[in-house]
Amino acid sequence: MQKAVLITGCSSGIGLIAAQDLRNRGYRVLAACRKPEDVERMNQLGLEGIELDLDDSTSVERAAAQVIALTNGRLYGLFNNAGFGVYGPLSSVSRQQLERQFSANLFGTHQLTQLLLPAMLPHGEGRIIQTSSVMGLISSAGRGAYAASKFALEAWSDALRMELHGSGIQVSLIEPGPLTTHFTQNVDQAQSDKPVHNPSIAKRLTLPAEAVLPKLLHALESPRAKLRYPVTLLAHAMGILRRLLPGRMLDWLMRSNG
Numbered sequence: 583m584q585k586a587v588l589i590t591g592c593s594s595g596i597g598l599i600a601a602q603d604l605r606n607r608g609y610r611v612l613a614a615c616r617k618p619e620d621v622e623r624m625n626q627l628g629l630e631g632i633e634l635d636l637d638d639s640t641s642v643e644r645a646a647a648q649v650i651a652l653t654n655g656r657l658y659g660l661f662n663n664a665g666f667g668v669y670g671p672l673s674s675v676s677r678q679q680l681e682r683q684f685s686a687n688l689f690g691t692h693q694l695t696q697l698l699l700p701a702m703l704p705h706g707e708g709r710i711i712q713t714s715s716v717m718g719l720i721s722s723a724g725r726g727a728y729a730a731s732k733f734a735l736e737a738w739s740d741a742l743r744m745e746l747h748g749s750g751i752q753v754s755l756i757e758p759g760p761l762t763t764h765f766t767q768n769v770d771q772a773q774s775d776k777p778v779h780n781p782s783i784a785k786r787l788t789l790p791a792e793a794v795l796p797k798l799l800h801a802l803e804s805p806r807a808k809l810r811y812p813v814t815l816l817a818h819a820m821g822i823l824r825r826l827l828p829g830r831m832l833d834w835l836m837r838s839n840g
Contacts, residue, residue: 587661588661589612590614599792600794614645615633616635634664642693645694649698649701657708666765669778684730687732687735691738714732716814720820754810756801759814759820761791762789787815798811
């Protein structure tokens with residue numbers, strides 16, 4: 583039986599590349615996008631387009647119902663990939679911006695997963711995978727709102743994994759460092775006159791979005807998926823440094839490379 587996988591955030595970047603790769607590997611891919619024109623583009627690409635705005639609870643409910651109907655209540659994989667970033671000093675980030683940051687990066691993901699679990703649990707198998715970030719491992723000045731949402735996603739995913747133990751559903755996090763996607767161009771800058779830019783070291787260590795694909799495939803197909811999949815040298819290094827360095831030394835390192 584062809585395994586069905588829902589991927590969110592498919593209009594570009596990791597989501598689009600993942601959707602096309604999994605379709606070529608024989609998966610049935612339901613590709614969720616926020617804009618109707620992108621949904622139509624997914625259909626033209628041979629995918630099954632789903633309209634989904636994670637910031638709108640009604641849209642999430644509608645999309646989940648559509649997925650369950652299309653798959654006859656049997657979904658193998660959920661790749662919670664969609665999200666965006668709010669950048670700027672915390673003093674410049676409004677409550678509304680912070681709420682929107684968490685709505686897209688955590689609350690919508692929680693609601694969608696909750697609604698789709700009934701299409702996974704009865705079958706005793708499945709994979710739930712989240713796109714986190716190196717910023718889910720370590721925060722930095724100017725990226726506090728985004729990092730906070732990814733730290734929260736990491737904790738949420740850890741709890742979900744433990745709660746689903748024994749169900750046959752495995753839960754994993756993919757933690758990319760800098761990739762060549764449209765993410766940076768789509769960042770919501772809290773101070774448009776003083777935008778936060780990625781440090782020079784990030785530019786030197788950037789990889790194409792395709793670097794995520796081997797990690798995603800392992801998370802979907804390995805009998806024992808890993809809990810976390812760092813992507814890029816920077817993500818690997820930050821994970822190690824966070825465990826080894828004292829907090830003040832890590833602060834100094836982040837300030838020096840900010």
